Amino acid sequence: MAEQSGLGFGPDEDPFKVVRGGFYRRWMQMLPDLEELTGVVATLRGTTEDQWVPAWRAAGRRHEEAGDRLLAEGRHDAARAEHLLAKTFYAIGRFPGGTTPLKAEVGADCARAYRKACAHLDPPMEVVDIPCDGRVIRAHFRAPRADRPAPAVLIMCGSDVFKEDRGWAAEHALRNGLASLVMDAPGTGENPFPWEPESVVAWVAALDALAARPEVDGARLGAYGISRGGYSVMQLAGTVPERLRAVIAVAGHPFGYRMGPEELAAFVAARNRRSAHHFGEPGGPPSFPAWSAEKEEAIFRRWALSELGLVERIAMPVLMINGARDHLAPIGNIHFMLGSGPVGTRTARIYPEAGHCAFEHSRDWVPASFAWLARELAR
Numbered sequence: 001m002a003e004q005s006g007l008g009f010g011p012d013e014d015p016f017k018v019v020r021g022g023f024y025r026r027w028m029q030m031l032p033d034l035e036e037l038t039g040v041v042a043t044l045r046g047t048t049e050d051q052w053v054p055a056w057r058a059a060g061r062r063h064e065e066a067g068d069r070l071l072a073e074g075r076h077d078a079a080r081a082e083h084l085l086a087k088t089f090y091a092i093g094r095f096p097g098g099t100t101p102l103k104a105e106v107g108a109d110c111a112r113a114y115r116k117a118c119a120h121l122d123p124p125m126e127v128v129d130i131p132c133d134g135r136v137i138r139a140h141f142r143a144p145r146a147d148r149p150a151p152a153v154l155i156m157c158g159s160d161v162f163k164e165d166r167g168w169a170a171e172h173a174l175r176n177g178l179a180s181l182v183m184d185a186p187g188t189g190e191n192p193f194p195w196e197p198e199s200v201v202a203w204v205a206a207l208d209a210l211a212a213r214p215e216v217d218g219a220r221l222g223a224y225g226i227s228r229g230g231y232s233v234m235q236l237a238g239t240v241p242e243r244l245r246a247v248i249a250v251a252g253h254p255f256g257y258r259m260g261p262e263e264l265a266a267f268v269a270a271r272n273r274r275s276a277h278h279f280g281e282p283g284g285p286p287s288f289p290a291w292s293a294e295k296e297e298a299i300f301r302r303w304a305l306s307e308l309g310l311v312e313r314i315a316m317p318v319l320m321i322n323g324a325r326d327h328l329a330p331i332g333n334i335h336f337m338l339g340s341g342p343v344g345t346r347t348a349r350i351y352p353e354a355g356h357c358a359f360e361h362s363r364d365w366v367p368a369s370f371a372w373l374a375r376e377l378a379r
Contacts, residue, residue, distance in 0.1 A: 053102050063083070185228060230320075251326060263330065268293055
């Protein structure tokens with residue numbers, strides 16, 4: 001595994017700028033080393049779609065074909081390793097999301113390679129189609145081998161990391177005796193719902209599907225989300241509090257915290273730094289539109305848990321995790337939730353020098369959070 005310590009971690013690093021730091025760290029935990037990753041970067045002449053997607057897709061195809069050959073020879077473990085590498089390179093190709101037809105194509109490549117990689121897992125991974133309001137959401141289900149129904153967790157993805165990149169979360173669930181359903185967020189991957197507050201119905205449908213499984217104890221359900229998924233967890237918890245026994249939110253925004261003028265200006269500037277990096281069509285608009293204080297206020301009014309009347313309804317145990325120097329989901333969101341709602345139900349892990357999601361501390365908070373969830377669901 002590549003060493004994170006050599007990448008000069010900074011809390012305000014930008015994973016959308018292809019330099020050593022945020023971009024590399026985003027993918028390195030899924031790769032055995034950085035050599036091939038940096039090799040592909042060296043071939044790029046730009047990050048527009050015509051340059052970006054083919055380079056990463058070619059790398060993914062090499063590994064997928066190698067995995068297919070190994071699978072035909074019956075070498076399942078070696079084939080899985082190659083197919084996971086293929087998945088990761090395809091995932092970089094669709095980064096930051098399937099927003100164009102070409103990105104959608106490489107997203108389909110990513111899903112295909114991941115399912116090949118998971119074909120011989122034990123316990124197995126099942127691809128589940130969840131109907132909801134005339135649409136179908138595709139998700140991944142796993143359950144421990146047990147003689148009784150297990151508690152379960154809905155693992156909720158964010159805006160630009162999809163379910164194929166959250167297999168590690170299902171593994172942690174299994175280690176703690178939990179079944180899991182991993183699902184893309186609305187507007188991403190294989191979730192056809194738009195990213196709108198009303199699309200919480202898709203998450204509710206996922207809970208219904210999870211509770212209906214014979215392997216699952218439907219009375220002991222939790223939810224776990226990272227980044228935008230951290231917001232979705234809290235929105236779901238406030239929408240159907242009777243359905244969830246415990247939730248974990250890693251980052252997430254907006255909960256109800258209002259930034260002051262200086263913090264808001266810094267937040268808007270950080271968002272706008274992203275829009276300087278193009279991952280879209282040549283000559284087209286950037287993948288991230290320019291941000292403003294006015295847009296942030298509009299988002300708050302439409303999305304904040306406080307504006308939706310959900311804060312007081314979140315009465316189950318909640319664990320919140322983030323870095324204090326997060327420039328995308330301000331740490332004030334956690335402090336707001338700690339000071340609001342039912343007393344004694346909310347706890348937090350805050351890493352003072354860390355940035356978004358405290359990813360550099362994931363080896364600490366990931367196992368600790370799943371252990372916490374298992375304990376809460378066992379009560």
